[in-house]
Amino acid sequence: MSELEIQVAAGVDTAGGAKTAGRGRVTAVEVIAGLLAALLIIAAIAPRLLAPGDPLAIDPRAAFGAPSWTHWFGTDESGRDIYTRVVDGAHDSLLIGLTATVIGLGLGAILGVIAGTLGAAVDFTVNRFLEVLFAFPGLLLALLFILVFGPGPGSAIVAVGLSTAPGYARIIRAQLIRVRSSAFVEAATVQGLSRRRILTRHILPNTLAPLLVLGTLGVGQAIVWAAALSYLGLGAQPPAAEWGAMLSAGRTYITSAWWMSFFPGLFIVLTAVCATALGRSIERRMRHA
Structure with missing residues (x-):
């Protein structure tokens, strides 16, 4: 995971003075990111509202048409409308990104909680396992998974999810250890609450709270990796x-x-930037809550 995400999980002010934005103030960046996210969601759920054409319809006579009023993003080698295909592609790209992020967060949460709660021996074992995974770049792990199980959208989803899980696990483990040593947990221990109650009522809720921020930031990364x-x-x-x-x-x-390459690439970048902006906005508002 990136340094930004580690700082988010640790509660550091990553915005470099974002506190001055105020608790309820909505910035222009948030408005733009929100509007773009809404358009992407509409495109993913009901693409025909934005592009009523067929993304697979070919027209050889219109092949390699430059952007125009008829074809806003131009056409490809088969005469297919690129605007329609970009809109329709939001469904697959967002589905892959969201599903891969859920897989990565789920596995990371399980490993992080196990490492932080089941004693020093388990913590040592999980940490050594994570260090072995960190020795390989995340995208390389995804490539190795696909090499074993074969290419395809399903393999890409699982591969990206597995490759991001170690980073999430390390962040969640660090957050759990920080929460476990906090004053309110010590107070609950002094009051005689059971270890299980302290874990379920105090430690885990505060440990898993940053998952919404991490997940939002991770969606953009997952979409970029899946596109790669x-x-x-x-x-x-x-x-x-x-x-x-x-x-x-x-x-x-x-x-x-x-x-043919510019517009799909543009929307990959815009989606990643949008997810990052929304994640930082959520983190700032959670910090001021």
């Missing part, structure tokens, strides 16, 4: 209207039909 796998031909396969697969299809024509 599709770009390499290991995720969604053509003619699927998935952004990474569209990038891969357009690279052959990058010098003559730049729009």
Whole structure:
């Protein structure tokens, strides 16, 4: 995980003075990110509201058409409308990103809680296991998983989820240890509360609170990684209207039909930036709550 996410989990002011924004003030960045997120959700749930055409409909006579009033984002080598395909691809790209993030957070939470609660021996074992995983870049772990289980959207989802789990586990373990040594946990211990009650009522709720922030930040990362796998031909396969697969299809024509790669790549970047902005906004508001 990135330094930003580690700071978020530890409660550090990552915004560098964001406290001055006030508890209830809505910034322009939040408004723009919220509007973009709403459009992406609409595109994922009901793409025909934004693009009524068929993303797989071909028209050889319109092949390699530049952006125009008829085709806002141009057309590809088969005459398919790229705008329609980008809108339709939001469903697959967001589904992959969200599902992979849920898998990564779930596994990370389990490993982090086990390491932080079951004693020094278990903590040592889990930490050594995480260190072995950290020795490999996350994307390399995903590639190894796909090499074993084969390419495809399902493999890409699980691969990205597994590759992000070690980072989440380390953050959650550190947060649990910090909460466990806090004053309110010591007060609960002095009052004679059972270990189980302290764990379920005090430690775990405060440990898992940053998961919403981490998950929001992680969605953007997962979408980028999934798009990278599709770009390499290991995720969604053509003619699927998935952004990474569209990038891969357009690279052959990058010098003559730049729009085939530009617009899918643009929405990958915008989605990642949007998720990061919303995650930082949620973190700031939780800190001021």
